[in-house]
Amino acid sequence: MGKIISIHSFRGGTGKSNSTANLASLVALKGKRVGIVDTDIQSPGIHVLFGLDEKSMGHTLNEYLRGEVSIEQVAFNIGEHAGDVDMEGRRKLAGKALYLFPSSIKGTEISRILKDGYDANKLNEGMQDMMKALNLDYLFIDTHPGLNEETLLSISISDILILIMRPDNQDFQGTAVTVDIAKLLLVDHLYLLVNKALSRYDLNHLKAEIEGVFDTSVAAVLPLTEDMVENASGDIFSLAFPNHPWSKGMMQVADTILSIG
Amino acid sequence: MMRTARPITGSNMVQEIYDLLKQSDWFSNLPDEVISLLIKRVKQHELKPGDKIIERGKRDDSVFMIQEGWVKVVIPEEGEDGEMVLNHVGPGEMVGELSLVDQRPRSASVIALSDLKVLELTRRDFLEVMQEYPMMGLHMLITTSKRMRFVLTYLEQAVQWSHKIAEGDYSFLEEANNSDLERGIVDNSSSDTARANRFLAAFFKMAQDVRKRETELQEQVKLLIIQIDRTKRDSEIDSITGSDFFTKLKLETSQIREERDKSKKD
Known part of the structure; x- marks a missing residue:
């Protein structure tokens, strides 16, 4: 049975979509069959990191969950299209099993899900069927910031939840609430991922400090890096620059995911 | 410490x-006669x-003019060899004029940096010359005022x-016009502008250090x-x-997790 991994952050700007794309790619690179649910096709997100625009994506996951289309009509096979791109990182995904599922939880879609009485059971069944159909080992969900009902739904069906935060007071409070909610929703494997840590911090010290305060494992503390800013969503950073400290940290997180039986 | 003291004699020397x-x-x-x-x-x-x-700290009241060589004007600080250098002074410049005027203890020490020739004029001699030529006092005032104005702008x-x-x-x-100060590029000459810039550069360096320490403290505070x-x-929780949504969700979640655990065991 495949595992559902939600990547969430309480506030925006934590590098959530970028982290999701990198983690999913690193896991796919290890030979696993991986899917990514891109919850926001209207704004630049995951699909952009894989060089897609809204137009190149067909049907949405919502339509599949409502039984309107088949999963093959929704899934975009990144591994199949990676061979001919000029991005060094993305090209490494050629031949790998990495699927992108556009979905939308905006505006009318949200009310539709709720009106349709979409509950955790139905969502879980839908996701499980989809993973079975494509024989996926891992399904990554790039959730929306905040703690709205859709986010709670996706947390409730997750095997693994990775909460991304910046080491910054504004993120602490909201992340603390999210941690408590995740524990109430019995998430088996909960991790914090600290991103954009300033270089002057002692990263190990920071890790211990945050683990203590949140009583939750920190999968990695990733440095804020100008190199990443320069990359500006052009490529999958950890594949393009595997020796960079940020990439090494991300690989640790990928290894943690892979080690969960 | 004065090794030799001699009057000015011989036409070359005069x-x-x-x-x-x-x-x-x-x-x-x-x-000329003065x-x-x-x-x-x-x-x-x-x-x-x-x-x-x-x-x-000493109470003596001569004024000195540097004839040849350089001196540093320093304030000794605690600890061995500690000192804050206020100024470097060279040929044609005076040191010690404050005590000549107000007879207060010396405010700084003056130390030779090289082989040095200085001319000493005692307060007594100075006053005697001024009695014969009171205008010398005015000249002094003008020069001092000029310097004072200059110092005030920088202050x-x-x-x-x-x-x-x-x-x-x-x-x-x-700010761009401070970039020289920032890089610590200062003119070592003894002009008033160069001196003032050295003073400002020291101030600038201090401000940079303060900012650095403040930022570091803020980061530490953040960590703590x-x-x-x-x-x-x-x-919030x-x-x-x-x-109702959450209550229902919690129930469904338990079911989902139970089923997963079961299927894992099977």
Whole structure:
């Protein structure tokens, strides 16, 4: 049975979509069959990191969950299209099993899900069927910031939840609430991922400090890096620059995911 | 520490001192007969590097003019060899004029940096010359006022910066016209502008250090206050978990997790 991994952050700007794309790619690179649910096709997100625009994506996951289309009509096979791109990182995904599922939880879609009485059971069944159909080992969900009902739904069906935060007071409070909610929703494997840590911090010290305060494992503390800013969503950073400290940290997180039986 | 003290004799030496006095700020506008009076009264000293001409705190009241070589004006600080260098002074310039005027203890020490020739004029000799030529006092005042005005402009700048630092505004550190100060590029000459710039550069460096320390402290504080407001956290959790949606979700979640555990075991 495949595992559902939600990547969430309480506030925006934590590098959530970028982290999701990198983690999913690193896991796919290890030979696993991986899917990514891109919850926001209207704004630049995951699909952009894989060089897609809204137009190149067909049907949405919502339509599949409502039984309107088949999963093959929704899934975009990144591994199949990676061979001919000029991005060094993305090209490494050629031949790998990495699927992108556009979905939308905006505006009318949200009310539709709720009106349709979409509950955790139905969502879980839908996701499980989809993973079975494509024989996926891992399904990554790039959730929306905040703690709205859709986010709670996706947390409730997750095997693994990775909460991304910046080491910054504004993120602490909201992340603390999210941690408590995740524990109430019995998430088996909960991790914090600290991103954009300033270089002057002692990263190990920071890790211990945050683990203590949140009583939750920190999968990695990733440095804020100008190199990443320069990359500006052009490529999958950890594949393009595997020796960079940020990439090494991300690989640790990928290894943690892979080690969960 | 004065190793030798001799009067000015011989036409070569007199000419040399005459030229020096005529080029100095203090005496350049005086008529020749007054210069001659001064030459008769000054004494020349020769010193070695490290020799002290003036010692901070001492009560003596001669003024010295550097004839050859360089000196540093310093305020000794606690600890061995500790000192704050206020200024470097070279040929044609005066040191010790404050005590000559007000007879208060020396405010700084003056130490030879090289082989040095200085001319000493005692307060008594100075006053005697001034009695014969009162206008010398006015010349002195003019020179001192000029320098005072100059210093005031720079002090004003430093005070403005101090206010900004107090408000936590370090924007002046980034302003383009301060880039030389920022890089510590200072003119080592003895002109008033160069001196003032050295003073401002020291101030600038201090402000940079203050900003750096402040930023570091802020970061430390940040690290220390990863604290979560318990009450707020609890009330936020209550508002989420209190809904029917959440109650239902929690129930469904338990079922989902149970089923997964079962299928894992199978």
